[in-house]
Structure formats: structure tokens, C-alpha cells
Amino acid sequence: MSRKLTACLFAAALPFGANAAPESYTIDPYHTVPYWETDHLGFATMRGRFEKPTGKFTIDTAAKTGTLEIVIETKTLSTGDPDRDGRPRTRDEHLRTPDFFNVAEFPTMTYKATSLRFKGDDPEVIEGDLTLLGVTKPVPLRILRWKCGPDPRTQGKRYQCGGNATGVFKRSDFGMKFGIGPIGDEVTLWMSFYGFRQ
Amino acid sequence: MRTKLGACLLAAALPFAAGAAPETYTIDPHHTFPHFELDHLGYSWIRGRFDRTAGRFTLDPAARTGTVELVIQTASVTTGDSERGERPRARDEHLRTPDFFNVAEFPSMTFRGSAATWRDDAPAVIDGQLTLLGVTRPLALTVTQWKCGPDPRTQGKRYMCGGVFTGSFMRSDFGMKFGVGPVSDEVKLWIGMEAFRN
Numbered sequence: 001m002s003r004k005l006t007a008c009l010f011a012a013a014l015p016f017g018a019n020a021a022p023e024s025y026t027i028d029p030y031h032t033v034p035y036w037e038t039d040h041l042g043f044a045t046m047r048g049r050f051e052k053p054t055g056k057f058t059i060d061t062a063a064k065t066g067t068l069e070i071v072i073e074t075k076t077l078s079t080g081d082p083d084r085d086g087r088p089r090t091r092d093e094h095l096r097t098p099d100f101f102n103v104a105e106f107p108t109m110t111y112k113a114t115s116l117r118f119k120g121d122d123p124e125v126i127e128g129d130l131t132l133l134g135v136t137k138p139v140p141l142r143i144l145r146w147k148c149g150p151d152p153r154t155q156g157k158r159y160q161c162g163g164n165a166t167g168v169f170k171r172s173d174f175g176m177k178f179g180i181g182p183i184g185d186e187v188t189l190w191m192s193f194y195g196f197r198q
Numbered sequence: 199m200r201t202k203l204g205a206c207l208l209a210a211a212l213p214f215a216a217g218a219a220p221e222t223y224t225i226d227p228h229h230t231f232p233h234f235e236l237d238h239l240g241y242s243w244i245r246g247r248f249d250r251t252a253g254r255f256t257l258d259p260a261a262r263t264g265t266v267e268l269v270i271q272t273a274s275v276t277t278g279d280s281e282r283g284e285r286p287r288a289r290d291e292h293l294r295t296p297d298f299f300n301v302a303e304f305p306s307m308t309f310r311g312s313a314a315t316w317r318d319d320a321p322a323v324i325d326g327q328l329t330l331l332g333v334t335r336p337l338a339l340t341v342t343q344w345k346c347g348p349d350p351r352t353q354g355k356r357y358m359c360g361g362v363f364t365g366s367f368m369r370s371d372f373g374m375k376f377g378v379g380p381v382s383d384e385v386k387l388w389i390g391m392e393a394f395r396n
Binding site for chain 1: 233274278289350390
């Protein structure tokens with residue numbers, strides 16, 4: 001009887017235990033799109049983005065802890081300027097040179113969280129390090145939106161978390177100094193992100 | 199003497215008169231990019247961009263008048279998901295179908311408007327009409343950034359204006375109803391633009 005009760009309690013406790021443990025998520029590359037924004041000549045703001053990042057995160061909402069790692073292929077950068085139209089090179093080609101992202105030498109940039117700050121049950125700030133051009137510096141990301149739940153596209157069979165995050169850094173801190181002045185030093189990051197629970 | 203004075207006054211007045219007349223500008227397609235954002239599943243804002251935009255505007259800050267015309271090629275829509283992988287189609291392909299932009303039938307969307315309010319020498323709000331999927335509806339764009347001056351890339355030989363416009367509309371108003379619910383009806387627009395004086 002006592003053994004049965006213990007087994008029963010254990011079974012009842014399992015779902016809670018499973019929720020409280022860190023859960024692992026794989027980044028959805030089709031809906032995780034990092035954009036950047038920088039000043040252009042003091043006249044306008046120009047945007048660009050990276051495509052199909054990979055990565056994973058874990059989150060433990062009970063313990064209010066988590067990890068995050070995103071890997072971005074620098075050559076996927078895109079600013080909407082793919083065709084030369086008579087010019088010696090496109091902007092996207094220029095951005096891939098050592099003047100900017102130096103994609104031949106640094107094919108990836110990465111973001112790795114060191115800690116999460118929570119507001120209630122939701123993560124609010126990601127403290128972490130950006131590695132760009134081989135230089136690693138802290139860049140906190142503020143979470144603008146965050147939601148977890150069953151993915152309606154799979155009739156709820158898949159569980160997902162998604163949202164938006166933003167952060168700011170100076171590119172000169174990472175050694176990207178070309179054109180500072182005409183082109184802003186300050187870079188604003190903005191991304192949509194999704195992760196599917198494994 | 200009288201004639202000379204008259205001629206002199208006329209000559210002196212000319213530069214001002216020339217400056218005060220409406221000036222015409224041509225959109226720089228390499229620095230003009232309309233972006234849009236939609237809510238995705240209630241989890242995240244997802245962003246996209248049009249890569250090919252042409253257009254022109256007139257500006258007369260003294261008279262506080264101005265007009266703008268932007269012609270956006272709908273087939274140039276990109277969201278960072280252009281390759282199918284193992285899926286039947288990429289998101290960018292889907293966006294070009296009759297479910298969304300129907301680019302075969304409606305190769306361009308246009309915005310035509312005129313400056314409605316000013317803040318000092320800068321237009322503040324542009325009242326206009328957006329034509330999307332052959333449907334024309336009013337759309338107001340807010341000018342969140344604006345500057346005109348000599349282009350520093352040409353040692354000032356070329357005169358330019360640049361800025362950022364924002365606005366929002368309901369896509370169902372234009373008949374784009376696919377997926378309204380999971381994907382929001384509201385579309386937020388953000389247009390970074392630059393233009394050269396003719």
C-alpha cells in the first residue's frame with residue numbers, strides 16, 4: 001500500500017518535474033531573422049539582415065535560468081542590393097569584404113548568453129557575448145516579446161517559444177571601423193526568433 | 199540707370215526664386231527600402247522587405263508643398279526565406295502567389311501622396327493613397343527622420359534628401375485575406391529612403 005502510494009505520488013509529480021527541468025529548444029531558421037540598422041550619412045537609416053541562423057536555447061522557468069547560442073553565417077547578409085547595375089560591386093559584396101564582415105576569414109558570428117534576467121515567468125533581458133570578427137564583447141539583448149505554447153501549425157503537436165529581441169552595440173568595438181562617420185558606428189539589432197522544443 | 203537697377207535686382211532675386219520653386223528628386227533605388235512587419239501566430243513580429251523601389255518627389259519647403267510617388271516591385275519581396283530546402287515552396291515564393299501579393303497579376307504596388315503637415319522645413323505627415331492588388335485606399339505616412347543637403351560622397355556636387363517614413367494598414371482592406379488570424383491583418387510599414395535632386 002505504501003509502495004503503491006509512493007509510486008502514485010511519483011507519477012503525479014512527474015509532469016511538474018518535467019516542466020521545471022530545463023527544456024531544450026532548437027532555433028527555427030525560417031522565422032529567426034536578425035536585422036541590423038545603422039545611420040547612413042546622417043540622412044536616413046539603412047537596414048540589413050542575416051538569413052537562416054542556427055542555434056539552440058534552454059529555459060527553466062521555475063529556476064529562472066537558461067542558455068542561448070545562435071550562430072549566424074556572415075555571408076548570408078542581405079541589404080536588398082544584390083545587383084551591380086553598372087557599379088564595380090554591390091553593397092552586399094562590399095559588406096562581405098574585410099572592410100566590414102570579412103566573411104572569408106570570419107564565416108560566422110555568434111551570440112552566446114551568459115545569463116537570463118526574468119520579469120515574472122518570462123525572460124526580459126539576455127546577458128551575453130557577441131563574437132564578431134573574432135572579437136567577443138558583451139551585448140545585452142532586451143526581449144520585446146516572448147510567448148511559449150503549442151504550435152497551431154501542427155495542431156499543437158509541436159511546442160514552441162517565439163518572440164522579438166533587440167540590442168545595441170558599437171561596431172568599432174569589434175574592429176569594424178570602415179566608414180565610421182558617414183556610416184554610423186552604432187548598430188541596432190532587432191530579431192524575430194522561434195525555437196521548437198525537442 | 200533704372201534698367202540697370204532693375205536687371206540687377208532681378209539677377210539678385212533669381213537664386214532665391216530658383217530655390218523657392220518646387221525641386222524634383224529621383225529616388226535612389228540602392229538606398230530606398232520599404233520594410234513591413236506582421237504579427238505571426240501571436241508570438242512574434244516577422245519582418246520583410248521589398249528590394250526594388252523606384253519613384254520621385256517634388257519639394258518646395260518655402261511654399262510647404264511636396265508630392266511623392268513610390269513604385270514598389272512586388273516580385274522583389276524578400277523575408278530571408280528564399281530557398282525551398284525540403285519544403286514544397288519557400289515563404290518568399292508563397293508571398294508572390296495570389297494568396298498574398300499576386301505578383302503575376304499585380305507586378306507593382308504604388309504610394310502617391312503629398313505633404314500634409316510640416317515641422318520646420320521638413321514634411322511631417324504625408325497623406326496619400328496606397329494601391330495594392332489593384333485596390334486604392336488612403337494611407338498616411340509619418341516622417342520620422344528627414345534631412346536634405348549636399349551629398350558628402352560627391353564632395354557636395356550632388357544634392358540629396360533622405361529620411362524614414364512609417365505607417366500601417368489593414369491588408370484585408372486591399373483584399374489580401376490569406377491567413378488573417380494566424381498572421382495579422384495589420385501591416386506595419388517602415389521605409390528608409392534617399393533621393394537625388396534632378
